[in-house]
Amino acid sequence: MANRGNRAAIQLALLLDKEEQERLLHFLSATYCTGLPAQNDCYDLMHYVLREMPSEEAEEIDAEELFAKVFPRKTYTKRYFDDLMALLYSLVKKFIHFEITMLGMDKKEQAQKDFGLSLLRFLNLKKSEKKFWTFQKSLSHLQQKQTGWEGKDYHWNYLVDQELTLLLSLNNTKKDDLNLLKSIRALEEYFLVEYMVQIYTLYAQNQVTSLGLEHWRKKLIFDPNAENLRWFFSKPIGRLLLFALEFLEEEAPGSPAKDFEAYDQLLLKEETNLPPVVLKNLETICCNYLTKRYVQGDAQLLEPLLRIFKRRESRGRIYWEGKILISEFQNCVTVGLRAKDYVWVKKFLDDNKYKIVGTEHPEDCYEYNLANYYFHIKEYDMAHGPLFQINYEEMQYKISAKLLQIMLLYETNEEDYFYSCINAARVFFSREKKKEKNSPSGKDQVAEDDKTQKGNVPEHKRKPSLNFLNKVEAIAELRLMPDRRDIEALMQEIRGIDTIAERIWLLEKLQEMLDKLNKKKE
Template sequence: MYKSKLIKLLSLLTPEESRMFYKFIRSVFYQNNANVVRLYEYLRKYYPDFPEKKLQKELVFEKLFPGRTYSLNTLAALMSKMVRLLQEFLLILDLRSDQFEREKRLVRIYGQRNQYDLFEKGTRELLDQLVSSETPSLINTIALNHQLYFHPLHNKYDPEDDSLENLMDALDQYFVLEKMRYGIALMSKQKILTHPYKWKLMEAVREGSSDIISPILFQLYTIAFALLEEKRSVNFKSFEKLFFEHIQDLDNRDKSLLYFTGLNYANGQVNAGKTAFSPIALKWYQDGLTNNLLLDNQKMDETTFGNIVTYGCREKEYAWTKNFISFYQVLLEDETREAVVTYNLALLHFSLQEFDKALAILNNYSFPEKDQPKARLTIIRTLFELFLKDQDYYDVLISNIRSFEMVISRNSFFE
């Protein structure tokens, strides 16, 4: 039971949701099996850790059915029932968190049950909400106008009705935007994997859509494609200026796609030896932090964390880099945080030419296998710098070089 789907789903719940679920399963509207309630009463005692020794199936069965012969089928049926209830509970929570989606579904129910007055009024109110929204949802605009125009009781030839025209306008915008968004994502993937793909309609979208979507957005995507295609005529500075001038006006998806296109371009230029892009890349990372663009589910990838430290050290922004490590380390994954922070602190001391401190940090921490190569290599770099000042470090430097060769030869990462 410890690794079961049931325990995985229960682990998703917050403490408040766990209490709410207890009320949920005791509602006769959702289920009337007292054994399901008893199963949850047993399991919730061990939330959120759910220790394996307390979740042995035989033990759980004995707690639920004292004196009865163990039956895997009986327990499995209860677990399946609770999984279905948990799934329904999570769906309800998700729906409750989205007021617009709830209203949209309610309006659709009115339409399906031929309450046309309520349906039409509710649909038009939702469309008005979309028009007044700072970032209107095109897919919702399409769906609502579709269900309004094609409802059997709707007067399709009312001269005042523009639902079909609005649908077509939204559809054009949606198609162009999604084609550009997915096009940028696909082209970025192709640069890494050289994955062949036969483009369809892309040229038509890129060449003939300036009057369909926002001129600023069209211009940004046009330059973004040019950056990915590495056209010589591309002006990165104009892209950078335009993007950050309008960043607050962009939809979150556009903001993210365009940001990472620019950031990856700057990183690529640095990797190609164009060191003038190093301060630019650092500035993009700093702006990404400011605009919350570098987090995924409120977590920061260790590669991103390391890149920021590397650029900060390269540009001698030592105080800023130290503060970054201190402030943002909490956003790293729990299982990798200590190793990532330890290595990057050592890198900071190395850049400050505090070689003794860097060496002490690296030597006193046992890095996981995947981090061994870079940690060992940094130790060698540190020892070399110390050797340049004191030749007594020669033997230990050579010893570490030979040890590094052995690490590389047996490290599964390089197999």
């Protein structure tokens, strides 16, 4: 049997995904990577293992049998096979090192950049000015490209210009500081991009809630409207960063929506030029803004919000390392259901069932949203199981499930269970009321709660839920004896409540009553 040393190269290769395995085969056939001819035994052996042999067999097959399958015209010798496997192992390790160090970059270009900077420094150190200028010109196209640049690329650009500044200064080409300007400009560009992207990364984590910061651009350590920064903010990356700033600022009540379409079009235009992480964050800022406006009642923003969610999902930008945050998952399903795009929602649920992260109980998130999907398409029997048979651990879904249970019982006219669930929910919210930390009686209790449980309901979730219970009960009573004036008054009351859960559904039920009254009148 092949020993573990012999199988090490094969075991490593089998850990790679299909795309990585294809790149490994290309690597093994590339003379400039391996120093071997394009047609070589390492390539032939790995090609056979990855393309023609089941992975289980590849790890356990006898060395001599494997050799005979790959090289039927050659005679097996243990020494040659061991040497071949040792060489293959070193090449696979080299490939993996290359993959890891160059992950997410243009490999050839990044290697060229690193080599170029090192050679410039060497030529500068050796005072080989003629060769320095010749080679510096060959790097200029990389400095001008700026496609998909991240902070490290702007930093590299600054370091290259710094070498140029050093050469000019040492040789007294200019006796003033003008030779420093290009280097300083590159340093400023590196700083501005890195600083603003890091700030936006932090603020993009805030999903829907208002930031509560008035004129927060004044808190930046520079003025983005300053004349001396116009050169940067006139560039596409600068324009996008400045544009995004507007979506993070507070708005006066009743103010019109900001021009998100122009921002989104600029994002699409620069899509291939932006690093994936920057693109994700800038797109998330737009989604958060549209979500916040929609929650506040701007219904016309639902369609563009779903459009952007779909685009992010289809292009993989909603995922981080193949996983999706629970908040992203919840937002996608909620928006899809509100927009009545049920086919997309069901596919989204099926595709991402095992990808949810950011919670100890991803199954709660999936089961609740599955129940919500069935509720929206009026398959109430299918929604019943996930709602009434599962004991939700996450408080967020424990609350949401209780409200959805009541909505389901309302739709199915199960009056006894309906009122029983409302009373049980009131008891639950009364029992789980979170003690305020600044109240004299609450300090010790809060400290104990923090140690022992995550179950208490904070006031910002408890109040909207109780408002919902009161109004859904009033709607149920109106349904028995509908009166136009009472219905319209209740609609007005619900619209005027600052915080109430399931506002849209409550208003829909009242509108249905009005529509029935109108039909009777006709």
